[in-house]
Amino acid sequence: MPAIRNRMGSKYSFALRKLALLGAIDDYIAVSSRELGNILEMSQQSASKRILELLDEKYIVRDLGARRQRIRITPKGVEELKKEYNEYRRIFELTDQITIHGTVASGMGEGGYYICQEGYMKQFEEALGFTPFQGTLNVVIDPEDISKLDIVRSSAGCMINGFTCDERSFGNVIAYKAKIRNKDCAIVVPERSHYMDTIEIICQFHLRHTLNLEDGDRVDVRISL
Amino acid sequence: MPAIRNRMGSKYSFALRKLALLGAIDDYIAVSSRELGNILEMSQQSASKRILELLDEKYIVRDLGARRQRIRITPKGVEELKKEYNEYRRIFELTDQITIHGTVASGMGEGGYYICQEGYMKQFEEALGFTPFQGTLNVVIDPEDISKLDIVRSSAGCMINGFTCDERSFGNVIAYKAKIRNKDCAIVVPERSHYMDTIEIICQFHLRHTLNLEDGDRVDVRISL
DNA sequence: ATTACTAGTAGACGAGTAA
DNA sequence: TTTACTCGTCTACTAGTAA
Numbered sequence: 001m002p003a004i005r006n007r008m009g010s011k012y013s014f015a016l017r018k019l020a021l022l023g024a025i026d027d028y029i030a031v032s033s034r035e036l037g038n039i040l041e042m043s044q045q046s047a048s049k050r051i052l053e054l055l056d057e058k059y060i061v062r063d064l065g066a067r068r069q070r071i072r073i074t075p076k077g078v079e080e081l082k083k084e085y086n087e088y089r090r091i092f093e094l095t096d097q098i099t100i101h102g103t104v105a106s107g108m109g110e111g112g113y114y115i116c117q118e119g120y121m122k123q124f125e126e127a128l129g130f131t132p133f134q135g136t137l138n139v140v141i142d143p144e145d146i147s148k149l150d151i152v153r154s155s156a157g158c159m160i161n162g163f164t165c166d167e168r169s170f171g172n173v174i175a176y177k178a179k180i181r182n183k184d185c186a187i188v189v190p191e192r193s194h195y196m197d198t199i200e201i202i203c204q205f206h207l208r209h210t211l212n213l214e215d216g217d218r219v220d221v222r223i224s225l
Numbered sequence: 226m227p228a229i230r231n232r233m234g235s236k237y238s239f240a241l242r243k244l245a246l247l248g249a250i251d252d253y254i255a256v257s258s259r260e261l262g263n264i265l266e267m268s269q270q271s272a273s274k275r276i277l278e279l280l281d282e283k284y285i286v287r288d289l290g291a292r293r294q295r296i297r298i299t300p301k302g303v304e305e306l307k308k309e310y311n312e313y314r315r316i317f318e319l320t321d322q323i324t325i326h327g328t329v330a331s332g333m334g335e336g337g338y339y340i341c342q343e344g345y346m347k348q349f350e351e352a353l354g355f356t357p358f359q360g361t362l363n364v365v366i367d368p369e370d371i372s373k374l375d376i377v378r379s380s381a382g383c384m385i386n387g388f389t390c391d392e393r394s395f396g397n398v399i400a401y402k403a404k405i406r407n408k409d410c411a412i413v414v415p416e417r418s419h420y421m422d423t424i425e426i427i428c429q430f431h432l433r434h435t436l437n438l439e440d441g442d443r444v445d446v447r448i449s450l
Numbered sequence: 451a452t453t454a455c456t457a458g459t460a461g462a463c464g465a466g467t468a469a
Numbered sequence: 470t471t472t473a474c475t476c477g478t479c480t481a482c483t484a485g486t487a488a
Contacts, residue, residue, distance in 0.1 A: 011462090014235040017309075020316045033472065043464050048473055067471065084242075085317055088310040091245045093369060101326060101445075144318060218445075220326075236481090258453065268483050273454055292452065 008057075008080045015040055015050050016059055016077055017084075025078055028063060028070040086150055093151075097224050100148050102139040104208075104217045105198065112136045115188060115202060117170055119163035124202065127158035127175060128186050136188070136200035137180075137207040139219060146197055152176055153189070155225040160188070175202075178223040181211050187223060233282075233305045240265055240275050241284055241302055242309075250303055253288060253295040307375065314376055322449050325373050325424065327364040329433075329442045336361045336425035340413060342395055344388035349427065352383035352400060353411050357427035361413070362405075364424050364444060371422055377401055378414070380450040385413070400427075403448040406436050412448060 008016075018039050022029050037047035051071070054060045059077035063070040073081075112135040114120070125131045141149070157174040164170070172191035178201070179185065185203035189196065201221065207213060233241075243264050247254050262272035276296070279285045284302035288295040298306075337360040339345070350356045366374070382399040389395070397416035403426070404410065410428035414421065426446065432438060 010235045010239040017312060017316070021312060025316065032470095045465080045473075046463055049463085052473080064472080069472080081313070081316065085313040087242060087246060088306070088313055091242070091250065091306065092310055092372060095369075099326075099367070099369060101324075142324070144320075144324060147317060218443075220443075257451090269452095270454075270484080271482060274481085277454080289453080294453080 008059075011050070012054060012057065012059065013080065013084055015047075015054060016073065016081055019060065019071060019073060020078075020081055024060070024071055024073045025081075028072040030068045030070050032068055082147075082150065085147075086154065089151055094225065097222050098148055098151060100139075100141055100145045100152075100199065100221045100223065102141045102145065102199070102219060102221065104213045104215055104219060105138045105140045106215055112200075114170060114173075115200070117163075117165065119165055119170060120160055120173065123160045124175065124186075127160065128177065130184065130204040132186075132202035133204060133206045135206070136202055137185075137213070139199050139201060139221060141197055141199060143197075146195075149189075149196065149199075152187075152223055152225070158186075159191075162191075176223050176225075178221050180207065180219055180221050183207070183211065185221075187221065233284075233308075236275070237279060237282065237284065238305065238309055240272075240279060241298065241306055244285065244296060244298060245303075245306055249285070249296055249298045253297040255293045255295050257293055307372075311375055311379065319376070319450065322447050323373055323376060325364075325366055325370045325377075325446045325448065327366045327370065327424070327444060327446065329438045329440055329444060330363045330365045330423065331440055336363070336413070339395060339398075340425070340427060342388075342390065344390055344395060345385055345398065348385045349400065349411075352385065353402065353427075355409065355429040357411075358429060358431045360431070361425035361427055362410075362432040362438070364426060364446060366422055366424060368422075371420075374414075374421065374424075377412075377448055377450070383411075384416075387416075401448050401450075403446050405432065405444055405446050408432070408436065410446075412446065 019029070022031060033048040033051060034044040036051065037044045040047055040050070051060070051062070055062055058074055059080060060071050060073050115132065115136055116134045121131065155176070157176045160173045160175055162169065162171040173188050174191055175186040175188050177184070177186050180201060183203060183205065185201050185207070187199045187201050189199070199221065201207065213219070244254070247256060258273040258276060259269040261276065262269045265272055265275070276285070276287070280287055283299055284305060285296050285298050340357065340361055341359045346356065380401070382401045385398045385400055387394065387396040398413050399416055400411040400413050402409070402411050405426060405428070408428060408430065410426050410432070412424045412426050414424070424446065426432065438444070
């Protein structure tokens with residue numbers, strides 16, 4: 001009985017990674033099966049087969065022109081690569097905390113409004129050990145640090161349950177304990193959310209006043225995992 | 226004719242990575258071939274064979290106790306994993322610059338002494354377009370950012386040739402153009418060097434005065450690749 | 451319980467070649 | 470030139486089993 005492989009075969013990941021290094025994430029790249037074969041240290045025939053397999057698994061899409069095929073990695077393929085990337089990060093970067101660098105910004109008020117709901121506040125107190133100041137500090141994450149959020153989200157955090165109030169429904173949010181300039185705080189993120197370039201920080205104190213922060217000031221947020 | 230594989234087989238890297246995630250980099254870990262088989266989604270027999278192969282390649286060492294083997298990844302194995310990690314970093318982190326975070330520190334004077342040698346100075350001017358101030362600014366790198374130096378070193382940089390003067394020999398150093406608080410500068414590292422937790426920065430100006438820096442101040446050094 | 455041998459088989463690979 | 474088929478070989482796997 002052959003093993004059932006749920007995970008991406010490591011041979012696929014190798015080919016996909018090399019394609020990514022050629023720039024196939026951002027754009028279509030022209031690469032012949034012979035060239036790919038050289039890169040993967042295998043024959044033209046095997047490289048051609050590998051491409052067909054990757055197409056079959058929907059990790060890449062192809063534009064098979066008359067002379068030269070053009071290949072691009074799909075979002076699904078990028079997702080797979082990120083999984084492996086995050087494993088390496090866990091190996092080499094993680095201790096038990098992670099630091100996100102960013103810049104203080106004026107929030108759109110959105111987050112603050114949600115967070116101040118009575119239904120959340122009680123849970124925050126229980127989970128974090130402090131009653132948050134009524135409002136959030138917004139920090140725009142440095143572009144290079146945005147992917148660190150993937151690692152944070154892959155850790156447990158404190159689940160804060162959603163609720164319904166006045167015919168509005170509020171979803172689950174997750175709080176991760178953190179420190180900003182040595183003050184205890186927490187970052188809060190919606191359980192279901194997409195790409196984010198800003199984190200919202202809650203704290204017992206009014207951080208802007210306590211730490212004398214203004215828009216544009218640089219801060220490091222050290223998150224416990 | 227079978228392909229000659231110089232690179233680590235991707236099947237080895239997969240097993241090695243999973244062992245690393247179990248903590249086999251820092252210490253010996255107890256893991257049976259059956260457990261490893263479950264993790265790698267293969268049979269106990271195949272996992273056992275994989276272990277023998279990794280031993281043969283000297284990626285791991287083993288302490289085969291009476292009841293349970295204990296496995297640890299060798300420096301050579303860690304090196305292989307880092308290569309893959311750096312490929313992923315190139316895919317997901319690199320644009321054309323990298324930012325290293327750190328803290329201003331008092332140098333031991335060492336670097337400054339070397340850098341000020343006439344033999345280096347002329348080359349700096351040619352390679353960087355400015356005559357460095359006679360001295361370096363030392364920045365202690367945040368622990369989590371130390372591995373970023375691997376990536377910097379894997380890029381070209383400006384080679385500054387060594388020379389001999391007064392019976393002392395000065396080795397090659399590599400300069401990487403950078404910016405600190407928006408001022409043009411460069412970091413300089415010896416061509417042959419080991420682990421470093423401090424970078425030395427040269428600049429046209431006296432950075433401590435110009436940027437009003439004191440020991441302990443936090444700075445971001447943005448290095449061009 | 452371990453680890454790891456042998457044997458048999460499925461699948462990965464390259465050579466030849468068509469389109 | 471491309472891409473990708475068929476086919477033979479050889480590797481890599483699992484099952485059975487020994488130690």
